[in-house]
Every structure is written in structure tokens, then in C-alpha cells.
Amino acid sequence: MTEPEANHTYPLNDWQVVEDGFDLETNTLDETVFALANGYIGLRGAHEEGFSLPAGRSVDGAFLNGFFEAEPIHYPETAYGFARTKQFMLNVPNAKRMRLEIDDEPFDLTGGTLHAYQRVLDLRTGVLTRRLEWTSPGGRRIEVVSERLVCLARKHVFALRYTVRAIDFSGEARLTSAIEGEVKNLEAGDDPRVGSTITAPPLALVSAEAVGDGLALIHRTRNSGFTLVSAIAHRVEQGRVARRAATLAAPEQQVTETFEFELAVGQAVSVTKFGAYVTSRDFAEAVVLDTAAEALAAARDAGFDALAAEQKRFLDDFWAEADIVLDGDPALQQGIRFNLFHLLQSVGRDGKTNIAAKGLTGEGYEGHYFWDTEIYIFPVFLYTRPEIARKLLEFRYALLPHARTRARQMGHDSGALYPWRTIAGEECSAYFPAGSAQYHINADIAYAIKLYDEVSGDPTFLREAGAEIVMDTARIWLGLGRFVDRLGGRFGIYEVTGPDEYTACVNNNFYTNAMAQMHLAFAADVAERLQRDHPADFARIAAAIGLGPDEPAAWRAAADAMYLPVDEVLGIHPQDVSFLEKP
Numbered sequence: 001m002t003e004p005e006a007n008h009t010y011p012l013n014d015w016q017v018v019e020d021g022f023d024l025e026t027n028t029l030d031e032t033v034f035a036l037a038n039g040y041i042g043l044r045g046a047h048e049e050g051f052s053l054p055a056g057r058s059v060d061g062a063f064l065n066g067f068f069e070a071e072p073i074h075y076p077e078t079a080y081g082f083a084r085t086k087q088f089m090l091n092v093p094n095a096k097r098m099r100l101e102i103d104d105e106p107f108d109l110t111g112g113t114l115h116a117y118q119r120v121l122d123l124r125t126g127v128l129t130r131r132l133e134w135t136s137p138g139g140r141r142i143e144v145v146s147e148r149l150v151c152l153a154r155k156h157v158f159a160l161r162y163t164v165r166a167i168d169f170s171g172e173a174r175l176t177s178a179i180e181g182e183v184k185n186l187e188a189g190d191d192p193r194v195g196s197t198i199t200a201p202p203l204a205l206v207s208a209e210a211v212g213d214g215l216a217l218i219h220r221t222r223n224s225g226f227t228l229v230s231a232i233a234h235r236v237e238q239g240r241v242a243r244r245a246a247t248l249a250a251p252e253q254q255v256t257e258t259f260e261f262e263l264a265v266g267q268a269v270s271v272t273k274f275g276a277y278v279t280s281r282d283f284a285e286a287v288v289l290d291t292a293a294e295a296l297a298a299a300r301d302a303g304f305d306a307l308a309a310e311q312k313r314f315l316d317d318f319w320a321e322a323d324i325v326l327d328g329d330p331a332l333q334q335g336i337r338f339n340l341f342h343l344l345q346s347v348g349r350d351g352k353t354n355i356a357a358k359g360l361t362g363e364g365y366e367g368h369y370f371w372d373t374e375i376y377i378f379p380v381f382l383y384t385r386p387e388i389a390r391k392l393l394e395f396r397y398a399l400l401p402h403a404r405t406r407a408r409q410m411g412h413d414s415g416a417l418y419p420w421r422t423i424a425g426e427e428c429s430a431y432f433p434a435g436s437a438q439y440h441i442n443a444d445i446a447y448a449i450k451l452y453d454e455v456s457g458d459p460t461f462l463r464e465a466g467a468e469i470v471m472d473t474a475r476i477w478l479g480l481g482r483f484v485d486r487l488g489g490r491f492g493i494y495e496v497t498g499p500d501e502y503t504a505c506v507n508n509n510f511y512t513n514a515m516a517q518m519h520l521a522f523a524a525d526v527a528e529r530l531q532r533d534h535p536a537d538f539a540r541i542a543a544a545i546g547l548g549p550d551e552p553a554a555w556r557a558a559a560d561a562m563y564l565p566v567d568e569v570l571g572i573h574p575q576d577v578s579f580l581e582k583p
Contacts, residue, residue: 009029013334014330014333014334015123015124015337016123017120017334018119018120019034019118021117022109027058030045030119031045031046031058031059031060032045032361033045034121035345035360035362036121036128036148036149036158037150037359037361038150038155038158039152039345039348039350040066040350041063041065041158042061042064042065043062043158044061045128046061048097048146049108050097050099051110052110059362061091061094061183061363062091062092063092063367064228065089065346065353065367066352066353066424067089068087068088069087069090069203070085070087070224071223072084072085072086073085075430079432080411081411082430083429083430083435084426085428086366086428087224087366087422087428088202088366088367088423089367090202090221092228092277093179093180094179094180095230095231095277096160097180098146098177099175100144100173100176101174101176102142102171103138103140103171104172105136105137107134107144109134111137114132114133114134115132115135116133117131117132117133118132124315124316124319125315126150126314127147127149127308129146129148130144131143131144133167140169141166141167141168142164142165142166143165144163144164144165145162145163145165146160146162147160147308149308150345151299151310151311152311152345153310153311153313154295154298154299154307156277156291156295157295159273159274159299159304160273160275161304162271162273163268163269165269166264166265166266166267166268167266170264170265172261172262172263173269174258174259174260175258175259175271176256177257177258177271178254178256178257179216179230179232179255179275180254182253182254185202185363186362200222202221202222202223203219204219204220205217206220207250208254209248209289210248211231211289211292212233212293212296213297213300214231214232214233214234214293214296215231215233215246215255215256216230216231216232216255216289216293217229217231217255226280227279227285227288228278229276229289230276231277231278231292231293232257232273232275232296233274233296233297234272234273235304237271237272239268240261241260241261242260244257244258244259272304274300275296276292278291278295282350321385322344323337323340340380340384342361343355343359343380343381344385346360346361347377347381348392349388353395354369354373355369355392357369365421367423368421369421370420370421371420371438373392373448374392378448382451382455386455386456386458389448389452390456390461392448393449393452393465397466398425399418399422399424400416400469402419402425403419403425404472406419406427409427410436412475412476412480413479414479416442416475417441418473419436419441420438420441421435434502434504437495437496438501439496439497440496440499440511440512442476445469446469446470446519446523447518449461449462449466449470463530463537466526467526467530467541468544470522471526471541471545472545474519474522475551477516477519477555478555480496481493481558487563490561490563491557492507492508492513493512493516494508495507496512497509498511498575499511500575503582506575507576507577508565508576508577509575509576511575513564514562514564516562517559518559520555520556520559520562521555523552524555524559527555528552
């Protein structure tokens with residue numbers, strides 16, 4: 001069902017997001033809305049051709065979840081406990097570029113005449129389709145159809161099919177497919193929601209290579225030491241190629257393959273491009289190029305239609321569990337399905353990655369992972385795709401050694417403290433009051449583990465990983481708070497920041513105290529359950545973290561005595577003990 005309304009950016013449609021015209025004013029928004037991803041690769045919804053758009057009207061980008069560069073954080077005045085290194089997600093080489101020329105006239109929506117245009121993101125198929133008719137300044141009218149997908153079932157692969165039809169002329173069509181390696185990240189300026197502040201180009205070109213039937217660029221990050229292979233291969237679907245040529249232009253950080261066709265009136269030509277990104281975060285450096293070549297060859301052998309069918313089967317399974325049907329509010333219906341689709345696109349499913357603040361649609365917040373995962377996003381997958389929910393918890397378990405290191409940096413003799421902002425485990429928040437002081441991150445993670453334990457029916461995760469996280473992070477609360485006589489012996493927590501980052505370093509923040517109470521009680525419950533039902537597992541975990549025999553009882557006592565501020569006059573729980581006194 002489609003229902004156009006003037007006050008909606010896009011027509012209301014139950015299963016699609018439709019753009020009915022090319023509009024420079026909304027183009028950057030459109031590039032975000034029409035972004036495609038698979039939890040690892042993210043491609044912004046910029047047009048394949050890279051039109052000569054005015055400055056600020058396009059922000060193209062390709063991103064890899066968990067692939068990052070690192071730089072030291074420079075403070076004008078440093079202090080104890082400050083984060084030392086920042087990590088930021090990179091804009092990686094643009095492998096989706098396709099340039100079209102008709103008798104040497106470049107196809108560009110900013111010139112010529114656009115007769116018809118529609119772009120559709122289908123939430124059931126996961127395919128982005130653009131159809132348009134355009135007349136060049138020289139009077140040649142063409143139809144262009146491009147179809148794009150990022151394979152949900154193949155972590156390292158995307159594909160796009162590009163079709164051109166001559167409407168009223170005969171002549172030459174030239175398609176140039178490229179990987180553009182000279183890309184850069186957005187400059188953040190004073191706003192960390194936008195991008196990063198980077199002192200040097202993060203990607204250094206190693207080489208340009210011919211790989212199997214395809215082409216590749218190999219880069220290495222300057223500081224984090226990762227190798228990246230960006231590779232492409234092609235399949236001519238329709239039309240007879242008159243000339244075909246490949247170039248490896250290493251100094252320009254570009255590889256291209258050009259296809260020239262002779263077109264007659266009404267005739268169409270079509271080329272499918274397959275792309276792969278593979279890094280040494282996932283594979284040994286010695287095999288990343290071969291791995292990319294294998295992924296490309298398998299995708300090319302399958303072809304676009306088979307990949308699209310595979311994509312739809314994946315989404316059919318997802319929607320069978322995740323779909324929410326709403327009658328009477330088409331805008332909300334479209335919005336819920338769109339948001340579920342983007343969550344699925346954005347979430348890491350390999351136990352090594354998480355979900356960034358902007359997903360894989362852009363560079364905002366430097367691609368960092370926050371508490372948003374456990375509190376807002378994790379429950380969605382727990383009730384729709386529990387195997388993804390478990391992978392998100394496995395990610396936190398993999399970073400437990402870093403959390404222990406961070407606890408020592410923050411002055412805790414035992415326990416683990418998860419970072420407020422991170423990609424690979426180290427704290428990356430340069431602003432201590434709104435970052436490191438948000439100790440509730442520990443309880444947020446414990447909450448997700450508790451929810452998973454209650455809902456999933458998974459009998460193994462708590463013993464294998466969850467209990468160790470819950471108990472080692474619970475220890476931090478006793479090092480941070482204390483029993484206070486003037487509060488009648490209640491347990492108070494001091495100098496922390498709650499979810500309101502603009503009211504920083506307060507005493508007895510209600511959210512933090514309530515979540516700590518839950519965390520401490522759950523940790524005590526877990527210890528009792530393991531001692532009773534799985535004593536060998538408890539003994540193993542206790543030995544690994546150096547757990548004292550009296551600690552679980554101390555957690556229970558602190559939970560029972562937790563101070564939760566309340567204003568008796570207003571009948572509310574204030575945000576913290578001093579909040580109602582503020583101007």
C-alpha cells in the first residue's frame with residue numbers, strides 16, 4: 001500500500017521507502033536513508049556515478065564494522081584515569097563507483113534533462129533499485145536502472161547490477177567500474193556526532209593488484225596495523241562488449257575496468273559488479289587477498305539474481321519473527337519496519353563487532369559502541385534473533401581483559417570496568433565527566449545478560465561467559481560506593497554520571513543506583529546458582545577472577561541496602577540527590 005502525503009518526506013508505504021524525485025536539498029538525508037549494510041559492510045546511499053554535486057550536497061562513504069584506526073589523544077592538561085587512545089571507524093575505498101558515458105558525454109544528473117526518476121528501498125528483499133530516464137545535453141535519451149544489495153548471508157560481499165538502454169539514438173555506451181582508494185573521513189570540528197579529528201591520512205596504499213578475474217587495492221592502516229583488501233569483479237549480463245580494458249593506477253589509488261558497447265535504438269546493456277572487503281582483523285594477513293578473491297569468485301558464479309534470492313530468503317526468515325503489524329497508522333507501520341531493517345543491517349553478528357551509534361550509515365561518534373546496545377537494541381534481537389543477541393554478549397566477553405585493565409587504570413584493585421565508548425576494548429572517550437564517569441555501563445551489560453538468561457532458554461552461556469562478566473563487573477560497585485551512617489546505613493554511590501551526560505559527576509544518581517542494585521543482586525544469585533548446580537564451573541570462574549568467599553554475600557548486602565533517592569514532598573525519585581536544587 002502506498003499513500004502519498006505532503007507532510008511526509010517519503011510516500012507512506014508498508015514495505016518500501018520510495019524517493020520519487022532527485023532533490024539536491026535532501027540528498028545527504030537520502031544517502032543515509034537508502035544506505036545498505038549487512039552488519040559488516042555499510043554503503044551509503046550515494047549514487048554510483050559520483051555526480052558533480054555542490055559542496056555539502058553529498059557525503060559518500062563505505063564502512064566496515066570494527067575496522068578502525070587509532071591515534072593518541074592529546075590533552076592540554078592530562079589527569080589520572082583519562083583515556084589515552086582514540087579509535088575511529090574508517091571511510092574505506094569506494095568500490096561501488098560506476099561511471100557512464102554516452103558518446104563521450106558523461107551521465108550526470110546535475111546536467112541534461114531528467115524526465116523520470118524513482119529510487120526504492122524494498123524492506124522485504126533488501127535491494128535498492130533506481131530507475132530513471134535522462135537526456136544528455138547532446139540530445140541522447142537513455143534509461144538507467146541500477147540495483148544494489150549488500151549480502152546479509154555473505155559477510156564480505158556486495159553486488160550491483162547496472163543496466164543502460166538507448167531510447168532514441170544509436171551510439172556508444174562506456175561503463176567504467178572503479179575502486180577509488182583516495183578517500184577521507186569527515187572532519188568533526190567541534191561536534192563529535194559528525195566524524196573524527198584525524199592528524200594524518202589513516203590508510204596507506206600498499207599495492208594495486210589483478211586478482212583472479214578481478215582487481216584489488218591493498219591498504220594498511222598507519223597505527224592500528226590492519227591490512228585491507230578492496231576488490232571487484234564483473235559479469236556482463238546483456239549486450240556484446242566491443243572493448244574491455246583494465247587499469248591499475250597505483251599512484252592515483254584507483255583500479256578500473258572499462259566496458260564499451262555499441263548501442264542501437266531500444267537496445268540495453270547490463271553489467272553486474274561484485275565487490276568484496278576483507279581485512280586482517282578477520283583473517284591472517286597472508287591470506288586476505290586470496291580470501292577476497294574466493295569471495296568474489298563465489299558471488300560472481302552465483303550471479304545477481306541468485307544473490308537477490310538469497311537475500312530475500314534471509315529477510316523472509318527475519319520478518320517471520322520480527323514483523324510488527326499496525327492497523328490505522330501507516331506512518332508508524334513504515335517507520336517500525338524501516339527501523340527494524342536498519343537495526344538488522346547495522347548489527348555485528350560475528351562476536352567480534354557490535355553496533356555503532358550511527359550503525360553503518362555514517363561516521364558519527366567515530367563508529368563507537370555505547371550502552372545503547374544493551375539497553376535499547378539488544379532486547380530487539382533477543383526476541384527476534386536470539387543468536388544475534390548471544391553474539392553481542394560474546395563481543396563483551398571477548399573484551400573482558402580490556403575491561404579489567406580499565407578498572408586498574410581507574411584505581412580499582414579488582415573487578416572489570418567496561419569502557420564508555422570503544423571499538424576494540426579500550427576507553428575512547430576523551431571527556432571524562434561524560435564518558436568514564438558513566439559507571440552504569442557495567443550494570444547495563446549485566447542487565448542484558450540477565451535478560452538473555454531469563455528469555456533465551458540457552459543453558460550454556462551463563463556458565464561459559466556470562467557469569468564471569470556479571471561477577472567481575474559487580475565487584476566495582478563495592479569499590480565505588482559505601483555504606484553511609486547519615487543515610488541510615490544505606491549504600492550510596494558517589495561521583496558518577498548517569499544517562500544525563502550534561503549533569504555529570506553527581507552523588508547517588510537514581511538510575512545508576514537502581515541498576516547497580518539489580519546488578520549486585522543478580523551477581524549474588526548467579527554465584528549461588530553456580531555453586532549449587534555447577535560447582536566445577538563456579539570454582540573455575542572464582543579462580544580465574546580471584547573471587548573471595550565473602551564477596552557474593554557483600555554484593556547481596558549492598559543490593560539490599562541500596563540508597564534510592566526520593567523526594568517525599570513531590571512524590572518522585574529525583575535524578576540525583578542535588579538535582580532538584582539546581583537552577
